[in-house]
Amino acid sequence: MFKVESQEVDRRIELFKQAAKAAGIKLTHQRIEIFREVASSVDHPSAEAVHKALSPRMPTLSHDTVYRTLWLLTDLGMVSTLGPKRESIRFDANPEPHHHYVCLRCGLARDFKSSELNELRIPEAVSEFGSINATQVEVHGICKDCLQKQQDN
Amino acid sequence: MFKVESQEVDRRIELFKQAAKAAGIKLTHQRIEIFREVASSVDHPSAEAVHKALSPRMPTLSHDTVYRTLWLLTDLGMVSTLGPKRESIRFDANPEPHHHYVCLRCGLARDFKSSELNELRIPEAVSEFGSINATQVEVHGICKDCLQKQQDN
DNA sequence: TACGTGGATAGGAATGTATCCTATTTAGGA
DNA sequence: TCCTAAATAGGATACATTCCTATCCACGTA
The missing domain is CATH 3.30.1490.190 (Ferric-uptake regulator, C-terminal dimerisarion domain)
Incomplete structure (x- = not known):
């Protein structure tokens, strides 16, 4: 799997640290590593994929922390989601181009x-x-x- | 909630019936009603929403049937999904417009x-x-x- | 129209994803 | 270094989706 260049990843992490400071939230090891994982991946990982990727390095990392952190990053504007957020699959029967x-x-x-x-x-x-x-x-x-x-x- | 005009809904159901015949699948009451529900809704319902809408009329309708039918309709090209299919929420940390x-x-x-x-x-x-x-x-x-x-x- | 058969459904069990709860830990200011 | 509010771990819970299988029914055939 391709990776984002590490220089670019470092730049994004710097931006995150600034945003975190500005928002008054704590810069924990978990948050930095979770953000690093999403920022360095080109394939838009799920929360589960992020957890799996970090587990070897951080064996006690909980799912809850991954989810909470990803939503926090979303609120900060550092991360976005693909498709409609949070919800279940949505269906569309409109046959016209739209x-x-x-x-x-x-x-x-x-x-x-x-x-x-x-x-x-x-x-x-x-x-x-x-x-x-x-x-x-x-x-x-x-x-x-x-x-x-x-x-x- | 707005509805698609019934004339247009009937037209879509006709198309579905043709497609079903062409594909050699059975035209059950459940399939028609499930398709009618998606086709007449403008708000891109979830499987759960479809089930809930039909329950009063079809009290024995199972969740499984709703899901199976929606994926069948997707395979037939009568219905599409919003965002990435089937998967869990996916995250994106690319700050550039893309x-x-x-x-x-x-x-x-x-x-x-x-x-x-x-x-x-x-x-x-x-x-x-x-x-x-x-x-x-x-x-x-x-x-x-x-x-x-x-x-x- | 009645019959037979393979495909379809109902309903509950199982799986998987996401969130909640709370005791414990920790970042960061004083 | 100490304190405190914020954050985490890990298990419990809620909810979405799929699987399993006995039963049912759409539809081709006679």
């Missing part, structure tokens, strides 16, 4: 159409990964309901 | 860059859903490993 708006907080997903976005030019290099079946745009944001709840606090 | 290639079969996810795709124009209407945080392109396909395995069969 695109998705996804709420980062509650997972709400809505379709929208755009003939312009249906005609995107995908870089040649992508076909190195495999066949191309479909292409769609994902817009990430916070939905109106969640924005409302945020204000109520 | 896009994703996702394998529909195994969930492999890889980044790619394109300054052109970083500058997409999103339709006005999308801001009706909520705030816009980030936009990225998702390319769906079958990765080289999975294509290879497919040939071996």
